[in-house]
Amino acid sequence: MELEVYFKFILSFGLILIAARIGGELAERYLKQPPVLGELVAGIIISPFALGLLISDPIILKDVVVELPPALQALGYHEMKPLEFISQVAVIVLLFVAGVETDVRSFLRYGLTGAAVAVGGVVLPFAFGYLITRAFFPDIGTAGWLFMGAVLTATSIGITVRILMDMGRLATPEGTTILVGAVIDDIIGLVILSVVVSMAEPGAQISIASAVRTGAIGFAVWFGLLMIGVRFGHYISRFLLQPFRRSGTIPIFALIVGLILAYLVTLVDLHPVVGAYVAGLVFAATREKEEIVEHTRPIMLFLAPFFFAYLGMQVDLRMSGLAWLVGVILIVGATLGKIIGCALPAKFVGRLSNSGAMIVGIGMVPRGEVGLIIAGAGFLAGAINRELFAVAVVVSIFTTLITPAMLKPLFRRREMIPSPPAR
Amino acid sequence: MELEVYFKFILSFGLILIAARIGGELAERYLKQPPVLGELVAGIIISPFALGLLISDPIILKDVVVELPPALQALGYHEMKPLEFISQVAVIVLLFVAGVETDVRSFLRYGLTGAAVAVGGVVLPFAFGYLITRAFFPDIGTAGWLFMGAVLTATSIGITVRILMDMGRLATPEGTTILVGAVIDDIIGLVILSVVVSMAEPGAQISIASAVRTGAIGFAVWFGLLMIGVRFGHYISRFLLQPFRRSGTIPIFALIVGLILAYLVTLVDLHPVVGAYVAGLVFAATREKEEIVEHTRPIMLFLAPFFFAYLGMQVDLRMSGLAWLVGVILIVGATLGKIIGCALPAKFVGRLSNSGAMIVGIGMVPRGEVGLIIAGAGFLAGAINRELFAVAVVVSIFTTLITPAMLKPLFRRREMIPSPPAR
Numbered sequence: 001m002e003l004e005v006y007f008k009f010i011l012s013f014g015l016i017l018i019a020a021r022i023g024g025e026l027a028e029r030y031l032k033q034p035p036v037l038g039e040l041v042a043g044i045i046i047s048p049f050a051l052g053l054l055i056s057d058p059i060i061l062k063d064v065v066v067e068l069p070p071a072l073q074a075l076g077y078h079e080m081k082p083l084e085f086i087s088q089v090a091v092i093v094l095l096f097v098a099g100v101e102t103d104v105r106s107f108l109r110y111g112l113t114g115a116a117v118a119v120g121g122v123v124l125p126f127a128f129g130y131l132i133t134r135a136f137f138p139d140i141g142t143a144g145w146l147f148m149g150a151v152l153t154a155t156s157i158g159i160t161v162r163i164l165m166d167m168g169r170l171a172t173p174e175g176t177t178i179l180v181g182a183v184i185d186d187i188i189g190l191v192i193l194s195v196v197v198s199m200a201e202p203g204a205q206i207s208i209a210s211a212v213r214t215g216a217i218g219f220a221v222w223f224g225l226l227m228i229g230v231r232f233g234h235y236i237s238r239f240l241l242q243p244f245r246r247s248g249t250i251p252i253f254a255l256i257v258g259l260i261l262a263y264l265v266t267l268v269d270l271h272p273v274v275g276a277y278v279a280g281l282v283f284a285a286t287r288e289k290e291e292i293v294e295h296t297r298p299i300m301l302f303l304a305p306f307f308f309a310y311l312g313m314q315v316d317l318r319m320s321g322l323a324w325l326v327g328v329i330l331i332v333g334a335t336l337g338k339i340i341g342c343a344l345p346a347k348f349v350g351r352l353s354n355s356g357a358m359i360v361g362i363g364m365v366p367r368g369e370v371g372l373i374i375a376g377a378g379f380l381a382g383a384i385n386r387e388l389f390a391v392a393v394v395v396s397i398f399t400t401l402i403t404p405a406m407l408k409p410l411f412r413r414r415e416m417i418p419s420p421p422a423r
Numbered sequence: 424m425e426l427e428v429y430f431k432f433i434l435s436f437g438l439i440l441i442a443a444r445i446g447g448e449l450a451e452r453y454l455k456q457p458p459v460l461g462e463l464v465a466g467i468i469i470s471p472f473a474l475g476l477l478i479s480d481p482i483i484l485k486d487v488v489v490e491l492p493p494a495l496q497a498l499g500y501h502e503m504k505p506l507e508f509i510s511q512v513a514v515i516v517l518l519f520v521a522g523v524e525t526d527v528r529s530f531l532r533y534g535l536t537g538a539a540v541a542v543g544g545v546v547l548p549f550a551f552g553y554l555i556t557r558a559f560f561p562d563i564g565t566a567g568w569l570f571m572g573a574v575l576t577a578t579s580i581g582i583t584v585r586i587l588m589d590m591g592r593l594a595t596p597e598g599t600t601i602l603v604g605a606v607i608d609d610i611i612g613l614v615i616l617s618v619v620v621s622m623a624e625p626g627a628q629i630s631i632a633s634a635v636r637t638g639a640i641g642f643a644v645w646f647g648l649l650m651i652g653v654r655f656g657h658y659i660s661r662f663l664l665q666p667f668r669r670s671g672t673i674p675i676f677a678l679i680v681g682l683i684l685a686y687l688v689t690l691v692d693l694h695p696v697v698g699a700y701v702a703g704l705v706f707a708a709t710r711e712k713e714e715i716v717e718h719t720r721p722i723m724l725f726l727a728p729f730f731f732a733y734l735g736m737q738v739d740l741r742m743s744g745l746a747w748l749v750g751v752i753l754i755v756g757a758t759l760g761k762i763i764g765c766a767l768p769a770k771f772v773g774r775l776s777n778s779g780a781m782i783v784g785i786g787m788v789p790r791g792e793v794g795l796i797i798a799g800a801g802f803l804a805g806a807i808n809r810e811l812f813a814v815a816v817v818v819s820i821f822t823t824l825i826t827p828a829m830l831k832p833l834f835r836r837r838e839m840i841p842s843p844p845a846r
Contacts, residue, residue, distance in 0.1 A: 005491065005500040006511045007689045013512070014682035021667070021676055028670060035670065058494040066503065067490040068428065071481040077428040080489065082508060088429045089436070244444070247451055247458065252725050253444055259437035266430045298718045299725055302675050 008059040020309035034404045043312020087310040090303035092276040096258035097300040098161045099280015103171045113350030114180025124341035125152035128333035147378035154370035157182040160363045178363040229282030237286045251295035371396030431482040443732035457827045466735020510733040513726035515699040519681035520723040521584045522703015526594045536773030537603025543768040548575035548760035570801035577793035580605040583786045601786040652705030660709045674718035794819030
C-alpha cells in the first residue's frame with residue numbers, strides 16, 4: 001500500500017520528537033539549561049550527517065526532497081520536504097501562542113524602544129557580515145557579501161520567546177522589548193532580503209522604490225492588525241469567537257484564524273510567523289485570552305520541540321578549515337553586533353538598567369530560522385555557494401545555541417539584586 | 424522562495440479546518456447531529472470536485488499528488504499527498520486519545536462479545552459485497568468481486584468513537600463492545616486484504632498459510648501489548664512516564680509513544696490506528712490516565728475535524744447511472760449486513776438488550792477510512808476499475824454519513840426508558 005510511506009514519515013516525526021524530548025529533559029535537569037538547547041543538540045546528533053547516516057532507510061531521519069507535480073513547477077514551485085513542512089506549521093503555532101501570551105498594553109508602551117533596538121540590531125551586524133565575508137571571500141561578488149550581511153541582521157524570535165516562556169519572563173519590560181524589536185527587525189530583514197534577491201538575479205537593478213514599498217505595506221498591515229485587535233477586541237470576542245462557545249472550540253478556532261492570517265501576510269511579502277504572531281496579539285486583547293492560551297499551549301508544546309530539533313538536523317559540521325574560521329569570526333561579529341547594536345538603544349531610548357539592556361542585546365542574538373531562510377534564499381538565487389551556505393547555517397545555529405547559556409545567568413543575577421518589580 | 428509552497432499548504436490546511444469547524448457547528452446547533460456529520464458534508468462541499476473546482480490555484484483545496492525521489496521509488500513508494508499525510512496523523516491521534524479514554528477493565532470483560540460481533544460483521548457484508556458486485560459487474564473477475572466484499576467488511580472505528588465521545592458514551596457496554604469488535608474486525612479485514620491483494624497479482628496463488636500467519640501475528644502483538652499495559656501499568660508509570668513529570672510533558676511523551684507504536688505495528692501488517700489505539704489502552708491502565716487525556720484532547724480536537732473533512736473531500740458525486748444503482752444496493756447490503764451480523768452476536772453472546780444490540784449493529788456500519796484504504800489498495804493493484812473504485816468510496820462515505828443519524832435517536836430512546844446504569 002502507498003500509505004506505508006506516510007507511516008515511515010510518522011515514525012520519523014515520532015523519533016525526532018522523542019529525541020527532542022529526551023534532549024530537552026537532559027538539558028533542563030542535568031545542565032540546568034533551557035530545554036530548547038537540548039532539543040537543538042538532539043537534532044544535531046540525529047541529523048542525516050550524524051546518527052541518521054547509520055540508518056539505511058531513505059526516509060527515517062532523512063530530509064526527503066519530494067518533487068512537485070508539473071502544474072506547480074510551472075508556477076516556480078519545484079520541490080518540498082514533508083518534515084520541513086511540519087516544522088513550518090510548528091513555528092507558526094509557536095509564534096501564535098507567544099502572541100496570545102503577550103501583554104498587549106505593554107507591547108504598545110515599548111513600541112518606540114523596540115523600533116530603536118531593531119534598527120540598531122540591523123545596522124551593525126549587516127556591516128560586520130558584509131565586511132567579514134568580503135575580506136575572506138573576495139571572489140564571491142557584491143550580492144554574496146550583501147547576503148551574508150542580511151543573514152546576520154535576522155533575529156529569530158522563536159528561541160528567545162521559548163527561553164522567556166520557560167522562565168516565565170515573557171511579560172517583563174525586557175521580554176516585550178525583545179519581542180517588539182524582533183518583529184520590527186523581521187520586517188526590516190525581509191525588506192533587505194527582497195532587495196538582495198532582486199540584486200542576485202542576472203542583470204537586475206536595485207530598486208529602492210520597490211524595497212520601500214514592500215517595507216511600508218508590511219509595516220502598515222502589521223500595525224493595522226495590531227490596532228484592530230486592541231480597539232475592536234470586544235467585537236472580535238462577540239462575533240468571531242462567541243459562536244464557537246457552545247462546542248468549546250474557541251481556542252481551536254482562534255488558532256485556525258492564526259494559520260490563515262500567517263498565510264495572508266505572505267501576500268504582502270511578510271514572513272508567516274509575523275502573521276501568526278500578530279493574530280495571537282489580536283486575541284490577546286480579547287476576554288477569551290486565558291481560555292485560548294490554556295487549550296493551544298498543549299498543541300504548541302507538542303509541535304515546538306520538533307521545530308528546534310529539525311533546525312539542529314540541518315547542521316553538517318564537516319566543513320573546510322577556512323569555512324570554520326570565517327564561521328567563528330562571523331559568530332563573534334554577529335554576537336557583538338547585536339549586543340552592542342541593541343543594548344545601547346535599550347539603555348538610552350528604553351531607559352532599561354544595565355543588566356536589562358544586556359538581556360535585550362543578548363536576546364536579539366539568535367538568528368535561528370530567519371537566518372536559515374535568508375541563507376536558503378541566497379543559496380537558491382545563486383548569490384552564495386554551498387560552502388558559504390553551510391557557514392551561514394552554522395552561524396545561525398551557533399548564535400542560537402549560545403544565547404540560552406548567555407541569557408540564563410543574567411536572569412539569575414537580576415533575581416539576586418533587589419530591583420523594582422518586573423511586571 | 425521555495426517555502427511559499429508550504430504556506431499555501433498551510434492555507435489549505437487552515438481553510439479545510441475552518442470549513443470543518445463551521446460545518447460541525449451548524450450540524451450540532453441547527454440539525455442536532457454530531458459535529459462529525461457536518462465536518463464530512465463540509466468536506467464534500469469544498470472538495471476539488473465541487474467548490475475546489477472554482478479556485479484556480481493548483482494547491483488550495485486540491486489534493487496535490489507529489490512524486491517521491493528515485494531512492495524511494497526503487498522501494499515501491501511512488502507518490503504522496505501532503506494533506507493526506509496530515510489526515511493520517513490526525514486519525515492516529517484520534518485513536519490514541521480514544522484508547523486512553525477507554526475503560527480497560529470493561530474492555531477485557533467485553534472481549535468475547537467483541538470477537539463474536541467482529542466475526543458476524545465480517546461474514547455477512549463480505550458475502551453481500553461479493554454477490555452484488557458479481558451480479559452487476561460480471562466482467563471484472565474474482566479478484567474484483569472479492570475486493571468489493573473486503574471493502575464492505577471493514578469497520579471505521581473513527582466515526583463511531585467520535586459520536587460516542589461527543590455523547591459521553593464511550594465507556595458504556597455498547598461503546599466498549601463496538602470498540603473491541605472494530606479492532607478485531609480491523610485485524611480480520613487486513614488478513615482478507617492481504618489475501619485479496621496477493622490474488623490480484625498476475626499469476627499469484629492464494630496462500631492460506633501466509634494469511635493465517637499474518638492474522639496470528641497481528642492478533643498476538645495486539646493482545647500482548649494490551650496485556651503488558653494492564654499487568655505492568657505500574658512500571659510504565661514509574662520508568663517511562665515519571666522521568667517527564669518535572670517538565671510537565673508526560674502527556675506529550677505518551678502521545679509520541681503512540682505515534683511510534685502506530686508505526687511499529689505496521690511491521691506486522693496491522694493498520695497503524697490499531698497501534699495508536701492499543702498504545703492508548705496501555706496508558707489507560709496507568710495512574711497518569713486523566714492527565715494524559717486532559718492534555719492530548721486539545722491536540723485531537725484540533726486535528727480530528729481535519730481528518731473527517733478530508734474524507735468528505737474524496738467524494739466525487741458525478742458517476743454513471745449503473746454505478747449509482749450498484750452503490751445504493753451496496754449501501755443497503757453493507758448496512759443490513761453489519762446490523763444483522765453484529766446485533767445478533769451482541770444480543771446472544773453479549774446478552775445486551777434489544778436497543779443495546781441495535782446500537783452495536785449500527786455502530787459497526789461506517790466503513791470510513793478503512794473502507795477507503797482497502798478500496799485504494801484494490802484500485803492500485805488493478806483488481807477494480809476507476810468506476811468501481813468510485814462506488815467503493817461512495818459506499819464507505821455513505822455508510823459513514825448515515826450512521827450518526829441512525830445512532831442518535833437510539834441513544835435518545837434509551838435515555839427515556841428506565842434501564843440499569845450504563846457504567
